[in-house]
Amino acid sequence: MRLFGAMEYLIVTVGNDGTLHGMRLQRRHKRLTVIRALEVPPDERSAADRLADLCRKLDRRRDMTLVIGAAFPGAVFFRSRMPEMSPRELASALQFEVPQQVLKLPPEWALQFTADPADEEGMLNVGVQVTPREELNRFCDLLAELRLQVDDCISPFLALPELPAGSRVFLPLFEPDFYWADGSFHPAAAGIHCNDEAVELLKKEFDFSDGYREENFRKFLPELLIARFVAAPGFRHRKAGLELLPKQLRPQRLRSQLRLAVILLVLLLGMWLWNAGGNILSFHSEYSLITSRTAGYKSRTTEIQRRMRSCDKELKEMNRVLEQNFGDREMPVTLARIANVIPAAVLVSSFRITDTGIDLTLHTTQENLDIGPALRKVPGFKVATLQSRKVNDTLSMITVKLNRTGEVK
Numbered sequence: 001m002r003l004f005g006a007m008e009y010l011i012v013t014v015g016n017d018g019t020l021h022g023m024r025l026q027r028r029h030k031r032l033t034v035i036r037a038l039e040v041p042p043d044e045r046s047a048a049d050r051l052a053d054l055c056r057k058l059d060r061r062r063d064m065t066l067v068i069g070a071a072f073p074g075a076v077f078f079r080s081r082m083p084e085m086s087p088r089e090l091a092s093a094l095q096f097e098v099p100q101q102v103l104k105l106p107p108e109w110a111l112q113f114t115a116d117p118a119d120e121e122g123m124l125n126v127g128v129q130v131t132p133r134e135e136l137n138r139f140c141d142l143l144a145e146l147r148l149q150v151d152d153c154i155s156p157f158l159a160l161p162e163l164p165a166g167s168r169v170f171l172p173l174f175e176p177d178f179y180w181a182d183g184s185f186h187p188a189a190a191g192i193h194c195n196d197e198a199v200e201l202l203k204k205e206f207d208f209s210d211g212y213r214e215e216n217f218r219k220f221l222p223e224l225l226i227a228r229f230v231a232a233p234g235f236r237h238r239k240a241g242l243e244l245l246p247k248q249l250r251p252q253r254l255r256s257q258l259r260l261a262v263i264l265l266v267l268l269l270g271m272w273l274w275n276a277g278g279n280i281l282s283f284h285s286e287y288s289l290i291t292s293r294t295a296g297y298k299s300r301t302t303e304i305q306r307r308m309r310s311c312d313k314e315l316k317e318m319n320r321v322l323e324q325n326f327g328d329r330e331m332p333v334t335l336a337r338i339a340n341v342i343p344a345a346v347l348v349s350s351f352r353i354t355d356t357g358i359d360l361t362l363h364t365t366q367e368n369l370d371i372g373p374a375l376r377k378v379p380g381f382k383v384a385t386l387q388s389r390k391v392n393d394t395l396s397m398i399t400v401k402l403n404r405t406g407e408v409k
Helices: 047-057 087-101 133-146 196-203 214-219 221-230 235-241 253-322 331-341
Strands: 008-014 020-028 031-040 065-070 076-083 109-115 123-132 178-181 184-187 206-208 346-353 357-364 381-390 396-404
Touching: 008 047, 008 221, 020 047, 020 221, 031 047, 031 214, 031 221, 047 133, 065 221, 076 087, 087 109, 087 123, 087 235, 109 133, 109 235, 123 133, 196 214, 196 221, 206 221, 214 221, 331 357, 357 381
Parallel strands: 008 065, 031 206
Antiparallel strands: 008 020, 020 031, 076 123, 109 123, 178 184, 346 357, 357 396, 381 396
C-alpha cells in the first residue's frame, strides 16, 4: 500500500480451465481506471510460470494491493439470510448452516462469507463460499513456490453487487453451466442474455485507459467485480469473513507501515538532533565571536580612555601655561634699574615679581648699610616695607617690598 499517490490494485483470476486474467487498476478521484488488462490462455507452461509471467507483464510492485480470484474445483457458493450478529458469531452460525445448504461437503473445507447491511427486519443477506481444503492447499503451494504474497483471495460471486430483480450474471470461467439470478443458480442455455445490468453498473464506475469498448467490460467482468468490491470504502469491515489464505502468504502491511513509521520517526528525530546540534554550534560560534569582539572593544575603550586622560592632562598643562602672566614689556628695564641702584656688596638671594610689586631678599656683610634711599630711586616703585636683621656676626638679611606707583619717569 502506497503512502502517497494514487492507490493501485492488481486483480488476477484463475479460471476452471486454467485461463489467467490480469488487470491493473488505479483509483483516480472517485473512479477506477484500468491501466492494463491481459489474458493468458492455457499452454504447455506450468501454472506457476504463467502466473509469474502475467504479474511481470502487469508490472507488479509490492506496494500494490494484489487480489486473486480462483475457480476452485468443488467450491460452492450460496446466499442465506441470517439474523444480525457480529462477524465471529456469524462465522460460528454458518458452521451449522453450511451442512444444511450443501448436499455434498468435502471432508475438510474452508469458509468465506460477506454480509450486506441489515434490512428493516434486522436480517442479513449473507453470501457464502465453501472451498475444499485440499484444493486450497494446492493453490497455497503454488503461491509459496512463486513467493507471491496475496492480500485476499475472493471469488467474483462473493463480490456480486446488488442488482435489480431478474438480473442475470454469467461467469463461464468460474461456473460454465449456470448463471446467477435472484439469489440462486440457474442452468445456462443459448439465447439467454446475461450481464447487461452488471455491465451498465460497472460503466458508471470504471474507465479503460485505452478507450471505451463494450467487449472489455464483458470479457473482464469477474476482475471488474472483484476490483469494485475491494476498492469499496466498507471493504475493511468485511475482511473478517473473507480471510482464506494463511498469514505467511499475506503481506503484513500494517507491520510494514509501523516499521516504516518507526524509521520515519527515527529519521525525523535524527534530523531534529542534527538541526539542534547545528543550532547549538552556530550559537556557540556566534557567542564566541561576540565575546571576542566585546573583549576587543573593551580593550580599545580602555586604551582610548587612557589616551583621553593623558590628553586632558596635557590640555590642562597647556591652558595653565597659556593663562600665566608673563609681565609687561618694561620689566627688563625695571630689573636693570634695580640692579644699578643695589650696591655691589649686596647679594640678591630672592627676587619675586607680582602684579602689585616686587619682593626682594638681600644678604650683605656690610654693616650699617642703608639701602632704602637707593631703592627709592627706582622709577615707578616705592618702598613699602624694609626690614633688616642679623643672621650671624658678619651676615645680615634685608627684606624689601616695593609697590607699584604707576608713574615711570
